Amino acid sequence: MTDPRFEDLPVPVVHKHKRGRPSAVWIVPILAVLAAGTLALRSYLRAGPTIEITFESAEGLEVGKSDVRFKNVPIGKISSIELTDDQRQILVRVQLERGAASLAVQDTRFWVERPRIGVGGVTGFGTLLSGAYIGVDRGTSKDKVERFVGLEKPPGVTHDQVGRRFRLDSVDAGSLGVQSPVYLRRQQVGSVSALELSGDGKRIDIEIFINSPYDRDVTDTTVFWNTSGLDVSLDATGLHVDTQSLATVIAGGIAFGLRDGDPPGSPAIENAHFTLFDDRAHAMARPDPSRLPLLMRFHQPLRGMAPGAQIDFEGVRIGQVDAVSLGYDAATHGFYSDVDATVYPERLGAAYAGLVAEGQRRGKTGPQMLQSLVSRGLRAQLRSGNLLTGQFFIALGWFPDERGKDAVAARDGVWVVPTERGGLDQVQDQVESIVAKVDKIPFDAIGSEARDAMHAASSLLGHLDHDVVPTAKQLVGQADAAMAALRDGLTALRDNVAAPDSAIQQTTRATLEQLENAARALRGLADYLQHHPESILRGRSSGSEPKGSP
Amino acid sequence: MTRGIDVGLATCHTCDLVVNMGAPARPPAGACPRCRSPLRFRKPNARTHVIALLIAATALYFPANAFTIMYTEQFPLRRADTILSGVVFLWQQDEWELAVLVFAASILVPLLKLGALAFLVIASGRGSTWRPHARTKLYRVLEVIGHWSMLDVFVVALLTAVVQLGQFARVAPGPAVLPFAGVVVLTMLASASYDARAIWDRGVLD
Numbered sequence: 001m002t003d004p005r006f007e008d009l010p011v012p013v014v015h016k017h018k019r020g021r022p023s024a025v026w027i028v029p030i031l032a033v034l035a036a037g038t039l040a041l042r043s044y045l046r047a048g049p050t051i052e053i054t055f056e057s058a059e060g061l062e063v064g065k066s067d068v069r070f071k072n073v074p075i076g077k078i079s080s081i082e083l084t085d086d087q088r089q090i091l092v093r094v095q096l097e098r099g100a101a102s103l104a105v106q107d108t109r110f111w112v113e114r115p116r117i118g119v120g121g122v123t124g125f126g127t128l129l130s131g132a133y134i135g136v137d138r139g140t141s142k143d144k145v146e147r148f149v150g151l152e153k154p155p156g157v158t159h160d161q162v163g164r165r166f167r168l169d170s171v172d173a174g175s176l177g178v179q180s181p182v183y184l185r186r187q188q189v190g191s192v193s194a195l196e197l198s199g200d201g202k203r204i205d206i207e208i209f210i211n212s213p214y215d216r217d218v219t220d221t222t223v224f225w226n227t228s229g230l231d232v233s234l235d236a237t238g239l240h241v242d243t244q245s246l247a248t249v250i251a252g253g254i255a256f257g258l259r260d261g262d263p264p265g266s267p268a269i270e271n272a273h274f275t276l277f278d279d280r281a282h283a284m285a286r287p288d289p290s291r292l293p294l295l296m297r298f299h300q301p302l303r304g305m306a307p308g309a310q311i312d313f314e315g316v317r318i319g320q321v322d323a324v325s326l327g328y329d330a331a332t333h334g335f336y337s338d339v340d341a342t343v344y345p346e347r348l349g350a351a352y353a354g355l356v357a358e359g360q361r362r363g364k365t366g367p368q369m370l371q372s373l374v375s376r377g378l379r380a381q382l383r384s385g386n387l388l389t390g391q392f393f394i395a396l397g398w399f400p401d402e403r404g405k406d407a408v409a410a411r412d413g414v415w416v417v418p419t420e421r422g423g424l425d426q427v428q429d430q431v432e433s434i435v436a437k438v439d440k441i442p443f444d445a446i447g448s449e450a451r452d453a454m455h456a457a458s459s460l461l462g463h464l465d466h467d468v469v470p471t472a473k474q475l476v477g478q479a480d481a482a483m484a485a486l487r488d489g490l491t492a493l494r495d496n497v498a499a500p501d502s503a504i505q506q507t508t509r510a511t512l513e514q515l516e517n518a519a520r521a522l523r524g525l526a527d528y529l530q531h532h533p534e535s536i537l538r539g540r541s542s543g544s545e546p547k548g549s550p
Numbered sequence: 551m552t553r554g555i556d557v558g559l560a561t562c563h564t565c566d567l568v569v570n571m572g573a574p575a576r577p578p579a580g581a582c583p584r585c586r587s588p589l590r591f592r593k594p595n596a597r598t599h600v601i602a603l604l605i606a607a608t609a610l611y612f613p614a615n616a617f618t619i620m621y622t623e624q625f626p627l628r629r630a631d632t633i634l635s636g637v638v639f640l641w642q643q644d645e646w647e648l649a650v651l652v653f654a655a656s657i658l659v660p661l662l663k664l665g666a667l668a669f670l671v672i673a674s675g676r677g678s679t680w681r682p683h684a685r686t687k688l689y690r691v692l693e694v695i696g697h698w699s700m701l702d703v704f705v706v707a708l709l710t711a712v713v714q715l716g717q718f719a720r721v722a723p724g725p726a727v728l729p730f731a732g733v734v735v736l737t738m739l740a741s742a743s744y745d746a747r748a749i750w751d752r753g754v755l756d
Contacts, residue, residue, distance in 0.1 A: 009559070009568060009569060009570035010567070010569055010570065010583040010584075011569070011570055011571075011572060011580075011583070012560075012569050012571060012572075012580025012581060012582070012583065012589045023595050023598050023599070023602070025595065025598060025599045025602045025603070026598075026602050028602055028603055028606045028736070029602045029603070029605035029606035029609065030606075031606070032605070032606030032607070032609040032610050032732060032736065033605075033606070033609040035609075035610065035613075035728075035729065035732070036609045036610055036612060036613045036729065039613040039617065039725060039729065040612075040613065040616075043617070043725075064630075064635070065629070
């Protein structure tokens with residue numbers, strides 16, 4: 001209005017205006033809500049069930065990052081990791097994908113896949129780089145559950161492996177563990193899938209899985225034995241080393257097979273129970289139907305005798321020693337050794353059958369038969385089976401001297417067999433007495449005296465060395481000098497005496513001439529005196545000259 | 551201050567020609583004599599448009615933040631990040647400047663835009679007279695920063711195109727990218743639909 005040119009402004013082109021229709025802009029929020037809703041719905045539909053798994057440790061697991069994989073295909077994500085209410089374990093919540101919903105059944109197993117190094121090789125190597133994930137073994141049950149207890153190790157056998165499980169009962173697992181191999185004729189045909197202590201903690205319950213088709217070889221007559229480690233045994237028959245493969249030395253293992261001569265039998269049912277023998281020898285030994293406990297009392301040391309030592313009768317191994325114990329006899333103030341043993345009469349074979357037949361014919365019971373054997377001289381004797389290793393065995397043998405003596409006495413159902421000191425034992429006694437005599441020789445005293453004498457000699461020599469030798473040396477020196485002087489003297493003497501023109505020689509010659517003259521004069525005198533003895537008193541008569549004067 | 555609408559003057563929204571409508575505050579009728587565009591005193595149904603677009607943007611805001619926006623595969627790591635987890639990841643990597651930037655551009659700005667536009671449209675709808683200058687300024691700021699919230703979409707688009715190294719590294723857009731782009735576009739449209747003159751109308755309807 002204030003603008004003066006206001007009136008000059010153009011006027012609009014007027015046309016009809018439609019209205020009443022809701023604005024088309026509302027399509028936009030409708031579309032947006034639809035889109036957001038579709039997205040939400042789709043993600044809701046894609047999401048499968050949420051399950052909870054408890055583990056001992058969450059090591060390596062991360063929320064949102066670690067996934068759950070079935071055959072290495074991701075099928076879910078960890079949505080949370082927290083402690084359980086009792087703070088003892090961790091609770092992992094996993095959001096499974098819809099397609100994996102069928103995995104959440106009762107016997108499905110979960111474990112954390114981490115890098116593991118075992119004797120069988122390295123597993124989970126990829127997780128070194130990618131981080132841990134939760135592995136799944138799909139169960140076969142139809143019962144849907146939402147809570148699981150996770151395994152700490154990957155299961156030895158997954159549900160999709162074809163084969164059968166069997167249960168073994170053992171006292172000692174040795175170095176066996178989950179995934180230890182199971183061998184048939186030294187070929188691996190299965191593995192240990194679970195291993196746990198029985199309820200009372202006294203036995204080990206081992207579950208093994210034998211792959212198809214070898215599970216057919218497990219029959220009701222099959223025997224299982226432990227091949228863990230290196231089986232080195234040393235007994236009266238020598239040294240035995242037995243092992244299945246190098247891996248079993250470290251990882252342990254189980255082998256199975258048939259006893260020699262056993263029929264193959266019919267295939268065992270799934271989860272059939274077997275006994276796991278400690279070693280092949282135990283497994284192969286046939287169970288003996290009748291057992292006869294024996295007690296043998298030895299009045300001699302039993303060094304080298306250990307449980308398991310064999311009982312031998314006429315060269316046949318009929319039993320083994322169960323225990324050796326030391327006893328004290330108050331009456332004789334002596335010690336003795338009790339050997340508890342078990343013999344299996346069936347091992348005598350036809351001989352046993354004959355004895356039984358004889359017993360029946362004569363109406364004697366087993367103990368009575370044994371008694372009659374003893375009265376015929378049956379005795380137990382300790383014998384050395386292996387001189388090198390010092391292993392002993394007990395031989396039941398005949399001693400005619402003992403015939404008629406002693407009798408078998410039963411004590412608490414145990415049959416006492418009298419014993420005889422062994423031949424070797426007697427030899428040993430003699431050797432011992434020789435040794436005792438040798439022992440009595442006072443080697444010590446002799447030795448010490450010899451030592452003293454040696455000492456004295458040695459000190460004397462030392463004395464000579466120190467005191468006499470220098471003096472002697474000095475003496476020798478002086479003698480040397482004296483000899484030299486003597487030689488000089490003699491030389492001078494020779495020079496003086498021997499030379500023809502020497503003064504001595506000349507003097508001597510003159511002297512000798514004078515002596516000759518003197519002698520001649522004496523002879524003349526003597527002759528004169530002979531002829532004129534009176535001249536001694538009257539003197540010399542004139543004219544008579546002594547003759548013979550030189 | 552006298553408004554054009556009070557004296558029957560309208561501006562063509564297309565060619566900005568000022569037209570004498572003849573009578574003030576009359577229901578709009580006619581077309582621009584120059585460009586034949588429909589003539590209005592105010593943007594027609596501006597409030598309805600803004601509200602509708604805001605509802606649409608809000609609806610998309612949730613999936614945009616709840617779903618994965620980007621998958622990154624950098625052997626052997628595989629990540630699936632939502633916007634917020636990406637921010638957290640950057641923060642944990644000590645890239646806190648980047649974390650703040652992404653947080654501001656991708657989470658805070660869209661949220662502020664939604665809130666501010668809702669405030670403006672409600673305030674002008676109720677004919678509020680509260681601080682019209684401040685509200686105008688707020689509107690201007692919204693217009694300017696609105697463009698920057700497309701940052702995330704651009705980042706994902708760019709990385710997807712560039713980082714395709716086969717087995718070693720790969721980036722793929724997640725389901726949240728489209729809703730997020732929708733939020734940004736819809737809030738921009740909403741702020742464009744808003745008629746800032748309504749701030750000064752004091753309850754006078756268009």
